[in-house]
Amino acid sequence: MSAPRGQFSSNIGFLMAAAGSAVGLGNIWGFPTKAAQNGGAAFVVVYLLLAFLLAYPALMAELTIGRHARSNMVQALRGISTGPISRLFGNLTGFGGIIVASLILSFYSIVAGWMVAYLAEPFARLLGAGEIANWLTSGSIGRNLLFAAIFSGMTMAIIASGVEKGIERWSTLLMPALIILLLLLIVYVLTQPGAITGLETYLIPDFSHFSWSLVISAMGQAFFSLSLGVGTMLIYGSYLSQQESLPRLGALVTLIDVGIAFTAGLLILPAMYVAQEAGTQIFAASGELIAGPDLILQVLPALFNTMGTAGLFVAIAFFALMTIASVTSSISMLEVPVAFSIENLKLGRKTATLLVGLIIFAISSLIIFNFDSLFVLVISISTEYGQPLLGVALCIFAGWIWRRDEVLKELKKGHENIGSTLFWKIWPWYVRLVCPVLILAAFAQSVGLFSGILDLFT
Template structure:
């Protein structure tokens, strides 16, 4: 007997959960450094435009299918399929989404474990446990296993508590904490020597760097920053009340996501140039700004070390920020396979969470023991190939397979006059033709260039 489906109790709860899913580690370190390497404000402007031209329409496809079906990704896509071929396509896409979400979470938990370990390290340093502090910031199998496991348990505890008492409650607690920490760190960093140089790099446009490559990069960032393609937003949409206006909620999620991504840039870029002012190398040998884990685990900790006692508290605040961002994203990814296990396999939520969580942790363990061979491979398969192709498939379902009258009926719930709006005049053909082409263009560029 499957457990009854949950539902978000308020718009605020949904917005915090959806924004938390979108705002993850990649948003906080990926967007700012991409902006810095692609013309600063020129990239920012293009990104903001494309977030609404590409990401918002694709987000609406997931939310609408999810709320209509009120079920997991596999069942939802089967529900809009109209024949044997489209049902097969629904199975491939649905199970593909579950697999890709699980793979993303398997490597994401490892990286989140690093953030958690770095959060604990200042406490070890304050207490005089220098050996433990070195172990926490080292790269050992035992450290990675322990903190990946601890982070996985936190994620599982939240998901096991259900939609309202787990996902919604913790999202509404964690997201405000994330925003407050982000703003406090920005205020502090902007008072440091070198910060204004980073701010100038981030905010002063260099339109001479505008290029097809920049457009594709901004397009990919806009799409992936909303965690589209793997069914997280489809699942969250399935927990929405029929009385809510989907176009309005989708727009609010997009605004919150790009707003936090932009705000993160006000922290990361100035912090990098503060680190340079303090004598830390922030450019690679090729002359590019260091990004990704190298930025978070090398450049910024080196900066914190130069700040003395204050650096310990700044490090705690920063890695608390990164851990919270990790957790708000991980709970949405775990919910994708858990929802399927509850509704299709008849498991209770706690049992489904434990089973799925242990399987994903087993994949993480396999990656940890074969790190050089598997870590980059799993990232590439899931994010560079799986996510964009699944995004195209979901646009095909919303634009080509789902009957237009059923689509309109669903959108009219919570927005009765939607037929007369610009949204209805543009979105159906836009998600049918423009979105798939744009996503495929970004996919082709990332595969060919990457």
């Protein structure tokens, strides 16, 4: 027998859950380093604009479809379809979202497991267990399997507890903790030698970097940072009360997401230059700032090692921050296939969570055993191809397939006069025409289509 459908008990619960889904590892390390590589504040300004010009309208599409249908992604898109072709399209998009969310979580659990291992490493050193500490920061298959399993178990435990007692309760606890840790680390890092140089790199605009590629990069960051395309926000929207104003909640989620991404830049960029001041290399051979896993797992730990005993406590705080960011994102991704299993396969929540979680962990294990050939491939398939194409499909459903009077009827719940607002005058045609074009432009840039076209003319 399937579990009864849950619902967020408050606005704060939804906001913390939705913001937690959006604020993940990509926000903490991806946004700041992209900003540094693309003219600092020039990138930040473009990103902030595009977060509301692209990400917010697409977010509204997912939230509105989700609350209207009050079901998982497959059933939701079937429900607003108007004929056999659109129903088939809905099935393909819905199952595509489940598959892509599962693939993202399969590699995300591995990376998040690294964060948990690096969080445990300072404790091992404080206890004098040097060999264990070294093993925790090794790249061994055993280490990766163990900590991917630990992280997957944490995620499954939260999802198994349900919407209110699991997702909402833990998001409400973890997101304030994340913000407090982030602010404390910023205060500490800004007192270190070299921090001001990093702050200047981040905040002073260099418009010589302004280009089409900068706009596309900012566009992609704005879209993907809000966890759009795979149905996470659609599912969260389905747990919302009908008394809530969707445009207002969507705007708040966008503000929280871009706010935390911007704040993360106040930590990461200064920390990189503090590391350089301490003798750590922060520029790659190409001259670009080091980003991604090399930043998190090499540059910053090298910085912490120069701080002596204080560095151990800074490392604990930093990797606690990264672990929290990982968990708040992973629970939203796991909820996508779990919701389908509960509502379509009629499984209980705990059974569905265990079954889906074990399947995804099996994929993670396969990636770990074939890391060199599968890790980057799975990331590319899911984030570079899957997410943008699914995002376009969801915009098509909201803008072209779902009847406009039904859309307005849903939005009026919690916002009676929405039909006379500027939002309603702009959003319907904007999500129909502008969002798909912008997403496809970002997609084309990310897979190198633009460079291929340019090659034909040079």
